[in-house]
Amino acid sequence: MQALGIDVLFKGTNMQRLLLGLWVSLRISLISVAISIVLGLVIGSLMTRKNPVIKVFTRIYLEIVRVMPQMVLLFIVFFGTTRVFGWNIEAETAAVIVFSFWGTAEMADLVRGALISIPKHQYESAAALGMNEVQIFIHIVIPQTLRRLIPLSINLVTRMIKTTSLIMMIGVVEVLKVGQQIIEANRTASPNAAFGVYGVVLLLYFIACWPISMFSKYLERKWC
Secondary structure, eight states, X not given: OTTXXXXXXGSTTHHHHHHHHHHHXXXXXXXXXXXXXXXXXXXXXXXXXXXXXXXXXXXXXXXXXXXXOHHXXXXXXXXXXXXXXXXXXXXXXXXXXXXXXXXXXXXXXHHHHHHHTSOHHHHHHHHHTXXXXXXXXXXXXXXXXXXXXXXXXXXXXXXXXXXXXXXGGGTOOOHHHHHHHHHHHTTTTOTTHHHHHHHHHHHHHHHHHHHHHHXXXXXXXXXX
């Protein structure tokens, strides 16, 4: 174990610190996901409207998210706003803002795709049966949208959990940052600590994301 550098994890509270760091990553990602789902449902519904102003606004929003790396957004929100506007934003708050901004755009695009994928003749058939717009939305649109949306949105959760590794760059002490601190503190006593510690960090991410990924595949098999 010493040759692999895993022994440092059993010194003091190192393993406990790693688990606490993982919880920080999960907490930030889950809060961001909750915000993204709510806002994404609203914006995604608006994106299906034929209003030209809404189309331009949402197109610009999506392109910003697609083109700009999340790390740049983190730097702009955490460092840039402090200098320009004098705001004192905590690192975790900045991370939630950025990931919610990113996740909302991704979720909105998923919602838009799910809504427009419903064939037009289903609306016409429902109307021919005497359903009003509310009944069509409840009995036709919502069930089919959820069947298309849930597996894809669960994949977004795993992506968000993995991408939280970037928040160490703005000083958030998450699992990767804790691993880096452990390696630095044991550089002399355990030269191979990087292999063991980062290997365990990889395992922790796998344990966190694998059940979510399997649940997504299960829903895809069942519903799609």
